[in-house]
Amino acid sequence: MNVAEDPRIAPLRDLDTLALDNRYARLGEAYFSRVEPAPLTNPRLLHANTEVAALLDLDPAQLLTQRFIEIFAGNRPLPGAEPIATIYAGHQFGGWVPQLGDGRAILLGQVRNRRGESWDLQLKGAGKTPYSRFGDGRAVIRSSLREYLAGEALHHLGIPSTRALSLIVADDPVQRETVERAAVICRVAPSHVRFGHFELFYSRGQHERLAPLADHVIDEHFPELSGRPDRHARWLEAVTVRTAELIARWQAAGFCHGVMNTDNMSVLGLTLDYGPYGFIDGFDAGHVCNHSDPGGRYAYDRQPAIGHWNCSRLIQSCVPLLADDPEQAAEIGQTLLDRYPDAYAQAMTRLWRAKFGLRDEQDDDPALINRFLTLLHRGRADFTLSLRALASVRVADDDPATELRARILDLEALDAWLPDYRARLRAEQSDDAERAARMNACNPKYILRNHLAQRAIAEAERGGSSETERLLRVLRHPFDEQPEHAAYAEEPPPGERHIAVSCSS
Template sequence: CSLGEAFYCRVSPEPLPDPYLISMNPVTAGMLGLDTQVFASQLPDWISGNRVPPGADPVAMLYAGHQFGHFVPQLGDGRAILLGEVKDTEGRLWELQLKGAGVTPYSRSGDGRAVLRSTIREYLCSEAMHGLGIPTTRALCITGSDEEVYREQIETAAVLVRMAPSHVRFGSFEVFYHRNQHDALQELADYMLTRHFPHLADQAQPYLAMFSEVVLRTASLISQWQLVGFAHGVMNTDNMSLLGLTLDYGPYGFLDSYDPDFVCNHSDHEGRYAFSRQPVIGHWNLTCLAQAMLPLFSGDPDAAVEMAQARLDTYEPAFVQAYADGMRAKLGLKEKHRKDHALVTDLLQKMQVSQVDYTRFFRALADFRMQDAGRSCVAADEFVDRDAFHAWGRIYAARLTQENSQDEARARAMRWVNPKYILRNSLAQQAIEKAENKDFSEIDRLLQLLSRPFDEQPENEEYAALPPDWAEKISVSCSS
């Protein structure tokens, strides 16, 4: 099953002058059964535009999207080129896409290039998210060049090879709905059903069943973002995956100190995509997708709206349950109690007041001891107001006692869900600055570190430290 030419334009990658390999991910290379030595020698030519890999049929995909709440009728892959599909060692199909390989018909006056800085950030974060167990696109490699590219300053060019089972987005449906091209809309839906939702093909209303599953996958994804303190930064509908993957790492950030109003994108002047707003925006984006799929649900517009609304109504309870279950796991709680929401809310409010580091606190909380209500727990050191933590700790200790919790068993369980290592902006920035001086070692070091974020890794203890003061000045935007 493949899509027709209404969904893409054939393009050729533009040559990248004097390309050189910056980093290759041994994990994803191994998944594809690639001989890393042979592949590394051929790679710069393949993704620089000098030579198209055998069997590739490069295309740029068409889509539309709501950007910061405003509908843009045509977007598409402005700097991404899909080479084709490959099978991994387990028989799964992956799309290989070049990001930064030159101008496409959808570049909208852009140069089609990616810069080294943004490419490193996506390469590392997609693999960091995978290490955290969060659905995401994957990364295969980075190739660089000394070609100059202008963004907010002169930078050098790079190309990322990223992988996903599919790069189809909410906006892929929106473009055909708003063009009133319902035949193309159905063709795209049939393609997705056949390739990615085959278990729904025998449903009485397979398109509605597919939308329902997308709603639940999106709720699950965003709950996982919230639980690890990840902020996407550009949750436009063209950056939302139909498969529930984290897609398009432009501006993003993990929380340092807990701040629900954290906005990681300095282009987001109104805070539309603030950390705490991600669940609401997820629902808003699904509403846009629902509108685009209405013709597939029923020939009766009123009936189609009613069907879509019923499925949309499952989003909030699915998100709330996934988040609540995840928070109980972060706190080492095994049972569900009606006061758990108040326990979590009280903790987060106290963390916000004391500007407590989100990741470090939850990791340290594993050492909480019921006997002294956590007074000896190093998690208290994260609080300016230690008395506030101790007040909460007494309630928490009582809650743990209520379910006969055991300190050691709980600590082990908590370390499985509370990462020690995340890709802080400061860590990414250090890797970028070294790479700008042709030292790529920190990229590979972080790639390995972040593949095991829940392990202690005592040799890497410094990577779990509080971010330096200069990290507050790091600015990321839609060019990042």
């Protein structure tokens, strides 16, 4: 068992004094079903996250105890827990599914830390619930480790995300494409409420259940809106803007979610539910990371529009909260939805300017940036490493731009673009060293590439965790040079460039 060292954490709470509550459960049983986790056989800790433990004010020494393993495997209760599975619906690949729910996730409750922050503790893979449909309620090592790694990777890139406290593996067989072994993660987030929670009650005509759910979210996470007559509209506006900004961050990082169903969309603007996600290696604007999505509904270049469509589903579901008059409510809803394109454009423009080292705003910037992205797309140049190399370009016309030229296939097009870029930099009197430092602080050197995750998975399935530990150390400092880990920045070898991931991942 491995626990990452973090000397900043002081002993605070043990497992008996976490002060666990389940405020969601107080909404009433129309919103969930009571369940109990199903025990695992011979559970073992693969990894525990001291950064997340610090969010809970939990003494990291607790992570090394057998009791911790048994609790977060689902084999014994956590003091104060009130385990439930929540019910929701959703649009999956554009098709309406009238009832879904937590099919393999069990919400234990919330912990409020000394800073006043509230954190859900949710066991994912802990057994069947009333919403498992034909599933077994389990997760496997492969999918659990992918989620564990992704939460840390995105968080340290500055992208809002759920995270995980622990990853526990066991001997129980689980049938997927092949027989794999069971695992459970303890997923941690301010909330796991989804767009689909509101879609469920709207679709059933149970509009009276929308306001209590919305007010729970507002009181817990938007307290500045609590009690205001316009609180529901202002909350929906905030969710719309947060969603637009989240997807702009995905695009800027070359991240593809893979399954942007409305039941996988967070009402807090968090990256939620990691399945067949992937960071782009060779840049393809139409990249589809999920081989269960042959039509490319959730391709990289479609993610912004899907985010907009998903927000329309949430706002439609909440129209009864906006006004008594249906026409007035619809008008308010449309106004809220219209916030998305501007919020996305503003966030995307700000992020791209930063990635290109541009301080000032000029009208021609989008065209300049898009010309460079077209270069990457045509030659399938590595997205992350090409943008990182851009920081090495100097303003002087005689600069050879060696590092960048090594990444680009169409050098003639690059040589036509570079003078315009340098002229743009000179227009704002850009300093090479200062600009490079800024660019390297927002263009990562290290991302969670699929082949790196697969290597950690292969070792974990053999019972080891050293590669998981090493990879996490790298991903927690994605913008640093880390010369001792330079191999983790390289493009995948030819034989590992097309690792398939699907909805079972």
